Amino acid sequence: MSTLPELVCPAGSLPALKTAIDHGADAVYMGLKNETNARNFAGLNFDEKSAAAGIRYAHDKGRKVLMAINTFAQGVDISRWQRAVDQAADLGVDAVILADIGLMDYACRRHPRLRLHMSVQGSATNYEAVNLARERFGVVRAVLPRVLTVDQVRHVIEHTDVEIEVFGFGSLCVMVEGRCLLSSYATGESPNTHGVCSPAKFVRWEQEGAATASRLNGILIDRYGAGEAAGYPTLCKGRFDVEGDTYYALEEPTSLNVLEVLPSLLEIGVAAIKVEGRQRSPAYVAQVTQTLRAALDEAARNPQRFSVKPAWQAALAKVAEGQQQTLGAYSRPWK
Amino acid sequence: MRVPDLTLPPLFASVVSRLPATPPNLALVTLLNQLLKRGVLPADMSLLAGRHFAVDVLDAGLRLRFGADDNGFVLDDGHAEPDLRFAANASDLARMMLREEDPDTLFFNRKLTIEGDTELGLIVKNLLDSVDWSETPLARFMAA
Ligand code: SF4
Numbered sequence: 233m234s235t236l237p238e239l240v241c242p243a244g245s246l247p248a249l250k251t252a253i254d255h256g257a258d259a260v261y262m263g264l265k266n267e268t269n270a271r272n273f274a275g276l277n278f279d280e281k282s283a284a285a286g287i288r289y290a291h292d293k294g295r296k297v298l299m300a301i302n303t304f305a306q307g308v309d310i311s312r313w314q315r316a317v318d319q320a321a322d323l324g325v326d327a328v329i330l331a332d333i334g335l336m337d338y339a340c341r342r343h344p345r346l347r348l349h350m351s352v353q354g355s356a357t358n359y360e361a362v363n364l365a366r367e368r369f370g371v372v373r374a375v376l377p378r379v380l381t382v383d384q385v386r387h388v389i390e391h392t393d394v395e396i397e398v399f400g401f402g403s404l405c406v407m408v409e410g411r412c413l414l415s416s417y418a419t420g421e422s423p424n425t426h427g428v429c430s431p432a433k434f435v436r437w438e439q440e441g442a443a444t445a446s447r448l449n450g451i452l453i454d455r456y457g458a459g460e461a462a463g464y465p466t467l468c469k470g471r472f473d474v475e476g477d478t479y480y481a482l483e484e485p486t487s488l489n490v491l492e493v494l495p496s497l498l499e500i501g502v503a504a505i506k507v508e509g510r511q512r513s514p515a516y517v518a519q520v521t522q523t524l525r526a527a528l529d530e531a532a533r534n535p536q537r538f539s540v541k542p543a544w545q546a547a548l549a550k551v552a553e554g555q556q557q558t559l560g561a562y563s564r565p566w567k
Numbered sequence: 568m569r570v571p572d573l574t575l576p577p578l579f580a581s582v583v584s585r586l587p588a589t590p591p592n593l594a595l596v597t598l599l600n601q602l603l604k605r606g607v608l609p610a611d612m613s614l615l616a617g618r619h620f621a622v623d624v625l626d627a628g629l630r631l632r633f634g635a636d637d638n639g640f641v642l643d644d645g646h647a648e649p650d651l652r653f654a655a656n657a658s659d660l661a662r663m664m665l666r667e668e669d670p671d672t673l674f675f676n677r678k679l680t681i682e683g684d685t686e687l688g689l690i691v692k693n694l695l696d697s698v699d700w701s702e703t704p705l706a707r708f709m710a711a
Contacts, residue, residue, distance in 0.1 A: 246699055274686050463675065512669055550672060
């Protein structure tokens with residue numbers, strides 16, 4: 233039995249960062265207020281001053297801060313991405329989370345002592361890719377896309393020295409991360425290029441009688457009846473008319489929740505468990521962080537007799553998108 | 568402290584009771600400007616200037632209206648169509664403000680309606696989330 237994985241929690245703002253630390257996160261991840269990170273939402277994220285304050289707060293309590301610079305440098309001018317790496321190093325973050333290999337190359341040359349994590353957007357799903365990133369750029373940790381079964385994650389871990397981080401809770405992005413073109417199709421912008429999947433300027437929520445309709449650049453994503461739970465207006469979670477049948481043609485609005493397989497994840501030796509949701513409020517961060525903290529501690533104390541407490545499931549169910557939860561790819565009995 | 572269901576929470580009640588003659592819109596605008604001046608509300612006014620806001624407290628039958636300019640929040644004559652409208656019951660609004668409940672959760676559950684300019688909605692939501700109440704006397708009211 234290996235050591236307990238790090239609990240890595242989202243921080244979209246300074247209060248969210250403090251909340252995560254106060255509720256038991258071992259590390260938080262955050263981004264700057266620009267398109268260099270995959271949650272580039274209006275009013276979200278950190279400037280230099282709040283980043284410095286957040287890092288100080290975390291370090292004072294012996295916790296870590298990771299900076300996500302996980303979009304792909306665009307166009308002729310990639311200086312903004314390079315500057316973000318420089319800023320992260322100057323601020324004294326514990327690691328940067330990168331997706332773009334050009335940027336990894338820059339970071340490892342310019343800041344040889346800066347720890348590099350490979351972002352989920354880097355889309356490394358096998359140990360060859362992970363090991364290559366270590367060989368070429370000195371990557372010390374890779375975040376695996378949410379497309380592998382527990383056995384497949386184990387296979388990666390068995391064949392690499394790179395620490396492996398997996399997702400533990402949060403909204404699901406159904407495509408192999410970093411390869412989704414759905415939002416580009418609808419809006420010309422995508423998580424990999426502009427750091428957002430459904431750019432707010434393209435989103436319209438409209439009351440249509442008792443129903444609420446969501447549109448992305450004019451494309452009807454869904455129409456929710458009076459009491460029906462809504463979801464994020466992403467194309468992958470819309471209901472579409474396919475040959476006369478209207479249904480969730482790609483994926484239902486749902487959240488990943490790994491509580492059920494937590495002992496297996498510990499057993500195979502994942503180095504860190506990540507919570508999605510930098511766009512969510514401190515209230516969400518508090519609820520999810522304290523629940524996963526309790527579950528992890530319990531699993532460590534009592535791996536053989538670990539069982540998921542109903543109170544944990546209830547707490548997570550409440551904040552889940554679409555109020556549904558799934559083990560996602562971790563469990564694919566038919567594989 | 569948890570906000571109980573269906574009753575107006577003590578914080579609101581006590582504030583309102585101390586301001587018997589003050590119209591709610593003025594009280595709200597004054598409060599917002601105070602928070603702005605003390606740096607508690609880290610608002611970039613250039614993003615809000617010229618926009619009109621409405622907050623509907625559904626169960627209280629209260630409609631709050633205000634606007635913004637480059638220097639702060641202002642009273643709104645209420646003629647212009649709001650660019651952004653939040654609507655919810657008092658207890659859910661209180662839960663959101665006191666960080667017991669996440670706005671996205673309320674929104675997914677259809678307890679919070681956000682209408683109008685989605686980007687402006689996101690700016691306002693993220694602004695509320697970025698207020699560091701621990702720096703203010705209100706901290707003791709916030710969800711632990
Ligand atoms: S459209 Fe869906 S699958 Fe594609 S990036 Fe957005 S959330 Fe992920």
